[in-house]
Amino acid sequence: MSLDRSLIADVRSLSDPExxxxxxxxxxxxxxxxxxxxxxxxxxxxxxxxxxxxxxNCTRCPHGPYWYAYWREDGKLRSRYLGSAREPHQPPAxxxxxxxxxxxxxxxxxxx
Numbered sequence: 158m159s160l161d162r163s164l165i166a167d168v169r170s171l172s173d174p175e176x177x178x179x180x181x182x183x184x185x186x187x188x189x190x191x192x193x194x195x196x197x198x199x200x201x202x203x204x205x206x207x208x209x210x211x212x213x214n215c216t217r218c219p220h221g222p223y224w225y226a227y228w229r230e231d232g233k234l235r236s237r238y239l240g241s242a243r244e245p246h247q248p249p250a251x252x253x254x255x256x257x258x259x260x261x262x263x264x265x266x267x268x269x
Contacts, residue, residue: 195237199228200228201227201228202226202227203226203227203239204225204227205221205222205225207219207222221241222241223238224240224241225237225239
């Protein structure tokens with residue numbers, strides 16, 4: 158399915174605050190549909206990563222560190238951004254995390 162050109166043009170014309178609200182709405186809809194959730198029983202690896210923004214003149218790259226969760230689903234490697242690393246040994250809590258998942262104890266990656 159492709160997006161309608163007029164929809165794309167409308168999104169591109171949004172102001173920064175309107176665009177942020179749209180992102181929040183889209184993330185909420187995806188979460189309600191279960192997109193990006195780690196399947197029950199999946200072996201999850203948590204990693205802290207620094208990322209490059211891709212801007213040619215950026216003098217602050219790499220950015221982060223940020224926490225990501227990785228798991229395999231239907232033979233494909235899946236990942237989910239969890240947030241910025243506020244505490245050195247813990248990824249931030251997410252609404253989609255199940256109660257039986259544990260917090261990693263290793264500095265950069267941990268498997269469960």
